[in-house]
Amino acid sequence: MYLKSLTLRGFKSFASATTLNFEPGITCVVGPNGSGKSNVVDALSWVMGEQGAKTLRGGKMEDVIFAGTTGRAPLGRAEVSLTIDNTDGALPIEYTEVTISRTMFRSGGSEYAINGNPARLLDVQELLSDSGIGREMHVIVGQGQLDTILQATPEVRRGFIEEAAGVLKHRKRKEKALRKLDATQVNLDRLADLVAEIR
Numbered sequence: 001m002y003l004k005s006l007t008l009r010g011f012k013s014f015a016s017a018t019t020l021n022f023e024p025g026i027t028c029v030v031g032p033n034g035s036g037k038s039n040v041v042d043a044l045s046w047v048m049g050e051q052g053a054k055t056l057r058g059g060k061m062e063d064v065i066f067a068g069t070t071g072r073a074p075l076g077r078a079e080v081s082l083t084i085d086n087t088d089g090a091l092p093i094e095y096t097e098v099t100i101s102r103t104m105f106r107s108g109g110s111e112y113a114i115n116g117n118p119a120r121l122l123d124v125q126e127l128l129s130d131s132g133i134g135r136e137m138h139v140i141v142g143q144g145q146l147d148t149i150l151q152a153t154p155e156v157r158r159g160f161i162e163e164a165a166g167v168l169k170h171r172k173r174k175e176k177a178l179r180k181l182d183a184t185q186v187n188l189d190r191l192a193d194l195v196a197e198i199r
């Protein structure tokens, strides 16, 4: 599995449709300060479902939509599509190529699609959750984040390592299972009360 291409349209400084094609291996993006290198990385996080405006270096979510320049009017929507090569079947879906798209309108709300079919954020998160990429998985290390990791307490640092090792998804599943167990216990208690009342 590898990232094959990324298309941005109306996302941050990328007003016109721009496609970046990646090959397997290492890709370097070079350019002058302020030319949009970090915006490309923001687009990657965003299309995979990032919900935090701060993580995307903005004040509010709509800040990802092209805000206009002296020569070009602002746009009403941002769109990003990420195509992943899935010939090794790393993503649990019957396609050798998977395109995840996210669109946001200035009026608010995000729409997602997987291979052109409308999808929910949860579908995108579940599709990516076992692959080692996706939100909260520390696959994207932002500028200054290395300092944070180096200065973190041993407990916090262990958290980063656990997440990188793929423990996060199991912890989340455990939390979900414990919540279900709690809910079941409440139902059992209620049932015991009812049985006691009937007797």
Ligand code: ATP
Residues within 6 Å of the ligand: 011, 012, 013, 014, 031, 032, 033, 034, 035, 036, 037, 038, 039, 040, 063, 064, 065, 066, 067, 068
């Ligand atoms: P550096 O090397 O300094 O880190 P960079 O190449 O990573 O720079 P970015 O931070 O990706 O640059 O891009 C910053 C540019 O993107 C700024 O010129 C900013 O005005 C522009 N920009 C950010 N959001 C928007 C938006 N919503 N609409 C238009 N332009 C935007």
